[in-house]
Amino acid sequence: MxxxxxxxxxxxxxxxxxxxxxxxxxxxxxxxxxxxxxxxxxxxxxxxxxxxxxxxxxxxxxxxxxxxxxxxxxxxxxxxxxxxxxxxxxxxxxxxxxxxxxxxxxxxxxxxxxxxxxxxxxxxxxxxxxxxxxxxxxxxxxxxxxxxxxxxxxxxxxxxxxESGAGQITKLCHNMVVASTIVSLGEALIVAKKAGVEPEKVAEVFAKGTANRVLNVFGENILNNQYDNVLFSLNHMHKDIWLYTKTAISEEVPSFIGSTVFQLYESAKATGKGNLDATAVCQILEELASTAVSSGYSKVIHEK
Incomplete structure (x- = not known):
């Protein structure tokens, strides 16, 4: 062997x-x-x-x-x-x-x-x-x-x-989609909450629709403010999206979504969330909207 x-x-x-x-x-x-x-x-x-x-x-x-x-x-x-x-x-x-x-x-x-x-x-x-x-x-x-x-x-x-490098390009593109999906999920649940609809109810619909895969992987951390439950660290996701953004620039591809997602992860890392789960980027959105997905976290947001 x-x-x-x-x-x-x-x-x-x-x-x-x-x-x-x-x-x-x-x-x-x-x-x-x-x-x-x-x-x-x-x-x-x-x-x-x-x-x-x-x-x-x-x-x-x-x-x-x-x-x-x-x-x-x-x-x-x-x-x-x-x-x-x-x-x-x-x-x-x-x-x-x-x-x-x-x-x-x-x-x-x-x-x-x-x-x-x-x-x-x-x-x-x-x-x-x-x-x-x-x-x-x-x-x-x-x-x-x-x-x-x-x-x-x-x-x-x-x-x-x-050939060599193709695996890495694929992984960076994959993680850009994952990162942008996390941000989209967090934003949608915040909008629902602020519009007076329970995020848990919205999540039930997501679970039965096309968004179910996204919810299954990331939903629990966002819904329950479990950002210390590290499935994939924010530091690692930040690094991957940075590498993706550099690749897009080098290939002269406009990256409207990727660059925006990177700035959100950059903000999350800069505010000390690097060791939390990648979904902790949603805290940036929650703070900007003065609205938290998790009811237990809302008080903290409004007291800031």
Whole structure:
């Protein structure tokens, strides 16, 4: 059985590690947070103290990291794993970055005799834990058959999109739609509330109509002011929408919706909501409208 390394053991990484262990792989994990070491050992994986250690031990490298800079440093930084991986190793980056980063890393990997695939995911920590992620793949189609069985360990729906960077473009576009949908849902419920209609009643209609998917995923946090129930952090969504907006600008595509949504997330982050759920962007709308969706939160809004 091939040896798998996982860089990043956070909310997503833990599920990825668990499923590779469950599938019978020998799994090595690197994370700078020492608090995860007991969990890594308990689940049956091996903790690696440095990026060099993990790179030298494995045939397949998987990463799930929070920012583009950390991804670049982990791979092509002074102590990056590209310096120590053996030729023929497969690299699967499940982080969300930008196409430029994916293309750069794939080019360096090719020069070193490595296979690099950008494989951002959708499904959140619950999907990572259950092994039911949706995975968007960019990379060399000729070697894709080697990579697919690895991806299927953690993914239920795996889509080959195109050459390097295509996976990241798809994920950024996906998350722009998700972010704008969150904002639309929050705005609609606020309008209903201010117009004298109970948001819960409106949500019942949404649940039976085309909007049901949106409501099922995001509705509970917005309706009940449960923004501390982090399904996907606002900081991460802010980063993704920023990358999407930069991509739209570079491609000379007017982004009326994306840029507006980004400004709302920028406002939410600037007011200290970054560690809350991505739906906490709706608090900005609630404050501007002096109306909260949740009755329990209304008093706080009106007292400001």
């Amino acid at each position: 091939l040896k798998v390394g996982v860089i990043g053991c956070g909310a997503m990484g833990k599920g990825i590690v668990k499923n590779f262990v469950k599938a019978g792989y020998e799994v090595f994990v690197f994370d700078p947070n020492p608090q995860v070491i007991p969990w890594i050992k308990e689940i049956g994986a091996v903790f690696s103290g440095t990026l060099k250690d993990i790179a030298e031990a494995v045939d397949i490298m998987v990463s799930s990291l929070p920012t583009t800079d950390i991804v670049r440093q982990s791979y092509i930084g002074e102590n990056g794993v590209f310096n120590s991986l053996k030729k023929g190793s497969i690299i699967i980056d499940m982080s969300t970055t930008d196409a430029e980063t994916a293309i750069d890393l794939a080019k360096v990997a090719e020069e070193l005799g490595l296979l690099f695939y950008d494989c951002p995911v959708s499904g959140g920590p619950a999907g990572a834990d259950s092994g039911t992620l949706t995975i968007m793949v960019g990379g060399n189609i000729q070697e894709y058959e080697k990579v697919l069985p690895i991806l299927e360990v953690v993914g239920e729906e795996v889509f080959y999109i195109g």
